[in-house]
Amino acid sequence: MLPREVRTATAAYLRTADRLVPGQLDGCYLVGSTALGAYRAGRSDIDLIAVLGPGPLAGAPLLRRLRALHLSQAPRVLTGAVRARGLHATCNVAFVAADQMSRPVSAIEPVASHNGHEFFSRAAFDVNPVMWRVLAERGITLRGPAARAWELDPEPTTLAAWNADNLTRYWQAQLDRIRAGRSPLRPQAVEWNVLGPLRLHATIATGHVLSKDEAGAYGQQLFGDHSGILATARALLAAGTVPAQPQREHWRQATAEVMDRVIADAKTLAVG
Structure with a gap:
């Protein structure tokens, strides 16, 4: 069973995602320390790969909604910074379009990502051979098909x-x-x-x-x-x-x- 902090944080994040990008979140997967069985309550952050399907939102309008989704994390980020002088139970997310998921990881063009207080358009550090290896082998599905269904290529x-x-x-x-x-x-x-x-x-x-x-x-x-x-x-x-x-x-x-x-x-x- 997932740690309570992770269940609470990801459920809240997905609810907000469904409001801001309705019908376009086709998959969501835990990677990082949670997938590796090393999550530490009160200390770890929460790393996610989110798969975006086609829909009415694209380009600049989609990026604006993803920025708003990132801003929804602000209270959690600030609470972690004040209480623990660091980030924890914060959802750090890399967004990838569904039609990119089967490409070699080094060829994937991310839609966006956010980490802590930072938001990045068309870039995501976690779209790399290490995280894709974790996603392929140990990724935990929160929404959508199992990670292997995307025919991932981590480029070993x-x-x-x-x-x-x-x-x-x-x-x-x-x-x-x-x-x-x-x-x-x-x-x-x-x-x-x-x-x-x-x-x-x-x-x-x-x-x-x-x-x-x-x-x-x-x-x-x-x-x-x-x-x-x-x-x-x-x-x-x-x-x-x-x-x-x-x-x-x-x-x-x-x-x-x-x-x-x-x-x-x-x-x-x-x-x-």
Whole structure:
């Protein structure tokens, strides 16, 4: 059974979608942490792929309605930011036209997407080989046929290359920012920056998409000499007891060190 937060948030979102884009939401699927069995109440957001069928709304009028649908999330976004200093139980959605769903994922032209407070026209980061792999294998249907009925093409042969590119474009820049900082690293930043690159490393090495905690366990097996900061990241993710070592004033250095090693090793695997 889905977590109560997820049931409540998605039901409200679908009701609003049916009012704003009536008759055109042909499918809706949970991906991300919920599909991976790693949703954490009060902490996780809710990732959705929404399939739009043909209808009276198209082009600019459709985008205006999807923006309004995004704005319907504002109270939930603000509540999460105030109570938890972050987003949770917020529906982050990528919209794809039904006639695009069977195309290779890299060739799909998204209609729009929204993530937290941001709305993007004709773009959606989650329309990528990793999320399409999750959708094809573990996507949870909220509306419409099972995900496999769309004859999805996650382009598995591009999976390693896509992750390696993401490591270069995003995570290397994150590493550079961490190295340039001076103040102690915040707990949320440790969790994000330690476990994020490990998820990509695991996908490059194994072809599987792991949750953050699964990636942490994977990292502890491979990079045991960084076990202190890896255990810290997993404890922060679980809101559990944080190990005494490394001490907080050393979190920044330890995070940078493990990121550097993971990124370098993953790039080697990707081209090997």
